[in-house]
Amino acid sequence: MSTTILAAERLNQRFGGIQAIDDLSFALKEGEVVALIGPNGAGKTTLVNLLTGVHQPTSGRVRFEGVDVTSQKPYQAARRGLARTFQIVQPFPRMTVLENVAAGALFGGASPSVAAAMDTAREQLEFMELAQFADRPASALTLAGRKRLELAKSMAMRPKVLMLDEVNAGLNSSEIDGALRLIRKIAERGITILVIEHLMKVVMSLAERVLVLHHGQLIAEGGPKEIVRNSKVVEAYLGQKFADRFGGEAANG
Amino acid sequence: MKSRWLPYALFAAWVVVLATTPLWGSNYIVRVAIMIAMFTGLTLSWNFIGGFAGYPSFSTAAFFGIGCYAGALAQRAGVPMVLAWIVATVVVGAIAAALGAIILKMRGHYFAIASIGIVEVARLIISSWGSLTGGGDGLNVPLMSGGPNAVARIFLLVMIVIMIMSFIVTVIVDRSRLGFGLRCIQQNEDAANMVGVNNRLYKVIAYTLSALFCGTIGAAHASWTGYIDPSDSFSILMSVKVPVMCLLGGPGTLLGPVIGTAAFMMLEEVFWANFLDYNRAILGAVIVILIFFLPGGLLALRYRDIARRFGLLREPKMAA
Ligand SMILES: Nc1ncnc2c1ncn2[C@@H]1O[C@H](COP(=O)(O)OP(=O)(O)OP(=O)(O)O)[C@@H](O)[C@H]1O
Numbered sequence: 001m002s003t004t005i006l007a008a009e010r011l012n013q014r015f016g017g018i019q020a021i022d023d024l025s026f027a028l029k030e031g032e033v034v035a036l037i038g039p040n041g042a043g044k045t046t047l048v049n050l051l052t053g054v055h056q057p058t059s060g061r062v063r064f065e066g067v068d069v070t071s072q073k074p075y076q077a078a079r080r081g082l083a084r085t086f087q088i089v090q091p092f093p094r095m096t097v098l099e100n101v102a103a104g105a106l107f108g109g110a111s112p113s114v115a116a117a118m119d120t121a122r123e124q125l126e127f128m129e130l131a132q133f134a135d136r137p138a139s140a141l142t143l144a145g146r147k148r149l150e151l152a153k154s155m156a157m158r159p160k161v162l163m164l165d166e167v168n169a170g171l172n173s174s175e176i177d178g179a180l181r182l183i184r185k186i187a188e189r190g191i192t193i194l195v196i197e198h199l200m201k202v203v204m205s206l207a208e209r210v211l212v213l214h215h216g217q218l219i220a221e222g223g224p225k226e227i228v229r230n231s232k233v234v235e236a237y238l239g240q241k242f243a244d245r246f247g248g249e250a251a252n253g
Numbered sequence: 254m255k256s257r258w259l260p261y262a263l264f265a266a267w268v269v270v271l272a273t274t275p276l277w278g279s280n281y282i283v284r285v286a287i288m289i290a291m292f293t294g295l296t297l298s299w300n301f302i303g304g305f306a307g308y309p310s311f312s313t314a315a316f317f318g319i320g321c322y323a324g325a326l327a328q329r330a331g332v333p334m335v336l337a338w339i340v341a342t343v344v345v346g347a348i349a350a351a352l353g354a355i356i357l358k359m360r361g362h363y364f365a366i367a368s369i370g371i372v373e374v375a376r377l378i379i380s381s382w383g384s385l386t387g388g389g390d391g392l393n394v395p396l397m398s399g400g401p402n403a404v405a406r407i408f409l410l411v412m413i414v415i416m417i418m419s420f421i422v423t424v425i426v427d428r429s430r431l432g433f434g435l436r437c438i439q440q441n442e443d444a445a446n447m448v449g450v451n452n453r454l455y456k457v458i459a460y461t462l463s464a465l466f467c468g469t470i471g472a473a474h475a476s477w478t479g480y481i482d483p484s485d486s487f488s489i490l491m492s493v494k495v496p497v498m499c500l501l502g503g504p505g506t507l508l509g510p511v512i513g514t515a516a517f518m519m520l521e522e523v524f525w526a527n528f529l530d531y532n533r534a535i536l537g538a539v540i541v542i543l544i545f546f547l548p549g550g551l552l553a554l555r556y557r558d559i560a561r562r563f564g565l566l567r568e569p570k571m572a573a
C-alpha cells in the first residue's frame with residue numbers, strides 16, 4: 001500500500017459571503033494521478049491555492065508528507081516539492097523560454113547556481129519538446145506553447161506533487177493530445193499529479209481516481225467509470241446526455 | 254552582436270574621462286564631473302529596487318539625507334572622515350532594511366507613495382530634532398584642509414570610487430541568483446513566488462542595496478560641502494531625478510543608469526547655461542519623452558534602424 005503524500009483536512013475557505021471551500025477533506029497517495037472536476041466556480045482553483053499557500057484557509061489543515069504545512073508561503077510550497085501551474089498562464093514575459101524554466105530550477109529545484117539551473121532547464125525543455133523555442137521570449141509562444149512552458153517550469157522545480165489547473169483549456173484537439181502524452185510522461189516519473197480538467201475525455205483517459213467538487217464540497221470520489229454513473233455528479237456537472245453516452249461506453253467497455 | 258565585454262569597456266572609458274577632467278577641463282568641468290559621478294552612484298543604487306525589482310522607489314533623497322546627517326554627526330563627534338562615511342553607510346543600510354520590511358508589503362502606487370513619505374518623515378524628524386541636528390539652521394561639517402582645487406580633486410576621486418563600487422555590486426547582482434530572482438519579481442511577482450522566490454526577502458535586499466551607497470554618497474557630499482541643512486539634504490527633486498535618469502538610460506541593465514545619468518546631467522548643464530529660467534522644464538520634458546517614446550530607455554533604442562532612417566548606415570548589400 002502506498003503512502004499518503006498530500007492531505008487536506010476539513011478545509012474551509014470563506015471569501016466574504018462565499019463559502020468557496022466547505023469542510024473538504026481528501027488525500028493524494030504517492031504516484032497517483034487524480035482528476036479534480038466540477039462546474040465553474042466550484043472552488044477548484046481555490047483548493048489549489050489553499051494547498052500551495054496562496055491563501056490561508058479559514059479553518060482546517062494541509063499536510064504534506066505528514067508535516068503540517070497549512071501556513072506555508074507559496075515559495076515554501078515550491079521548495080518543498082508542491083508545484084502548480086496557473087489556470088491563466090503566468091510566464092515571465094520578457095525572459096526567454098529557457099530562462100523561464102531556469103527560474104523554476106534555480107529557486108524551486110534548488111539548483112546550486114544560475115549556470116546549473118540553465119543546464120537543468122535545457123534538459124527539461126528537451127523532455128517537454130520545447131527545445132527549439134529555448135531562446136525565444138516567452139511572450140512569443142502560442143497559448144499551447146505557454147501552457148507547455150508552465151509544465152516545463154513546474155517540472156524544473158523537481159516536484160513531488162504537481163497540480164495542473166486546466167492545462168488543456170483553450171487548446172485544439174491535436175494540442176490536447178500532445179499535452180496528454182506529456183502528462184503521461186510526467187506521471188511515469190512517479191510524480192503525484194492532481195489535474196483540474198473540464199474535458200471528460202482527458203479525465204477518463206488519465207485519471208486513476210476522480211474527485212468531484214460542487215459549491216466547495218466534495219460530492220463524489222471514485223474511479224472514472226463509477227463517477228460518470230454517479231447520479232449526484234450527473235445532476236451537478238455532467239448532464240444526462242453525457243452520462244448516457246459515457247456511462248454506456250463504460251458499461252460496454 | 255553585442256560583445257560581452259562592451260559594457261565594461263565603455264564603463265572603464267567613462268571612468269577615465271571623468272577622472273582626468275582636472276587635467277584637461279576647467280574647474281567648472283571638474284565640478285560637473287563630481288556631480289555626474291555622484292549621481293551615477295545614486296542611479297546605479299536606485300537600479301537595484303527600481304530597475305531589477307521594478308519597484309518605483311522615491312526614497313533616494315531620504316537615504317542620501319540620512320547619510321549626510323549620519324556622516325556629519327559622526328565627523329563632529331570626532332570620527333575620522335572615511336570611517337564616518339562607513340558609519341553612514343551602515344546606518345542607512347540598517348534603516349532601509351527595517352523600513353523596507355514594512356513598506357514592501359505594498360505594491361505599485363501604494364509603495365511609491367510610501368517611499369516618498371519616508372523622505373518627508375525623515376526630513377521632519379531631522380529638522381525637529383534641533384538639539385542633535387541643529388534643526389533648520391543646519392550643521393557645519395569639519396572641512397578638509399587644502400585649497401579648493403585640491404579638495405575638488407579628492408572628492409572627484411571619492412565619488413568615482415563609490416560609483417565604481419556600485420557598478421561592481423551591480424555586476425555581481427546581475428549575474429547572481431539574487432539578480433535572477435529580482436527580474437522574476439519585476440516581470441511577474443506571483444509567478445516568482447510560485448517558482449520558489451522568497452519575494453519579501455529579495456525585495457528587502459534590493460531596497461537595502463538601493464540605500465547603502467546613497468548613505469555613503471550623502472556622507473561624502475556633506476564632507477565636501479562643509480555644511481548641510483534639512484531642505485538641501487532631503488530634496489524631493491533628487492528622489493524624482495534619479496529614477497528619471499535610470500529610466501532614461503535603461504532600467505535593470507548594467508550601463509543604463511550610467512548612460513542615463515550622463516545624458517541627463519549634460520542636458521541639464523546645457524539648459525542651466527543657456528536657459529536659466531527653463532531648467533525645471535527639461536525635467537518635465539524628459540519625463541514626458543520617456544513615457545511616450547522610450548519605454549525601455551536609451552539602451553533599448555534600435556540604433557541601427559534610426560541610423561538607417563537618417564542614411565547614416567548603408568543597407569548591407571545582399572550577397573549574390
Ligand atoms: N480571491 C478571491 N476573492 C474572492 N472570491 C474568490 C476568490 N477566489 C475565488 N473566489 C470565489 O470562490 C469561488 C470558487 O472559485 P474558483 O476560482 O476556485 O472556482 P473554479 O472551480 O476554479 O472555477 P473555474 O472552473 O471557473 O476555474 C467563486 O465563487 C469565486 O468567485
Ligand SMILES: [Mg+2]
Pocket residue numbers: 044045046087165
Ligand atoms: Mg479555476
